[in-house]
Amino acid sequence: MTPSLPIDPDADALLRRSPLALLVGMVLDQQVPLEKAFSSPYVLSQRLGHEPTARELxxxxxxxxxxxxxxxxxxxxxxxxxxxxxxxxCRQLVERYDGDAAGLWAGVRTGKELLDRVAALPGFGKQKAQIFVALLGKQFGVQPTGWREAAGAYGEEGAYRSVADITDADSLTRVRAYKQEMKAAAKAGGGR
Known part of the structure; x- marks a missing residue:
């Protein structure tokens, strides 16, 4: 599958070729629409006048x-x-992976190891780490043994739960519907 988010084509192309841009997009995927989060690495590179390295940032x-x-x-x-x-x-990438964002997943043998590496990043709780593992596995071919299990429900085939499942406008609509259902269920459950 060729990953493609329904965002600006240049921003999407950057995510596909730059592990750092993809990781920064995931960092920013919090309390903003995912289109905003994942297009911001491109806007950042435009403002800097070039694609930054982890060391530079x-x-x-x-x-x-x-x-x-x-x-x-x-x-x-x-x-x-x-x-x-x-x-x-980015400081952690420099300290642990010589500034290479792909070093985060390079050479991992198991999904648990991948999940542990991602979860060790600042701001990555269990859910965010599982979503990123699912994104890497489903759309970028990073599939160490047990990656789906490590990603939890986000790793399920045919699921529409997160950015890991978005490849076009239709899948975006399905993910948004799922999230709305979960919000409604949580709200209903909280009122009991």
């Missing part, structure tokens, strides 16, 4: 990076917090 002046994130239209609803989070993730 890790070492970037925090105040200047926050300004880049906050410039209208802001890259995220919480530009300061997310500029900081992206820097934290």
């Amino acid at each position: 890790a070492e970037y002046d925090p105040v200047a990076l926050t300004e880049i994130f906050a410039t209208p239209p802001a890259l995220h609803r919480f530009p300061k917090a997310m500029a900081d989070r992206v820097q934290q993730v």
Whole structure:
């Protein structure tokens, strides 16, 4: 399957070729529409005038990076917090994987190992880590033994639960419907 999100074609192309852009998109996929989160790495590269490296972002002046994130239209609803989070993730990539975002999943033998590596990133709780493992497995061919189990329900074949399942406008609609059902169920369950 060729991954393709229903976003700007240039932003989508960047996600397909740049592991760092994909990871930054996942970092930003929180409290904003996923189209915003996953197109922001492209907007960031446009504002910088080039595709940044993890080392560059890790070492970037925090105040200047926050300004880049906050410039209208802001890259995220919480530009300061997310500029900081992206820097934290990039620093970890530099420290543990020599600045190579693909090093996060390169050479992993099991889904559990992959999940553990992703979950160790700043801001990646269990659910976000499972979604990223599912995204890597379903759309990018990163499929160590047991990856579906490690991804939990997000790894199920034929599911429409997260960005891992979005390849076109129809699948986006199905994921949104699933999320609305879950919200409604949670709301109904909370009223009991």
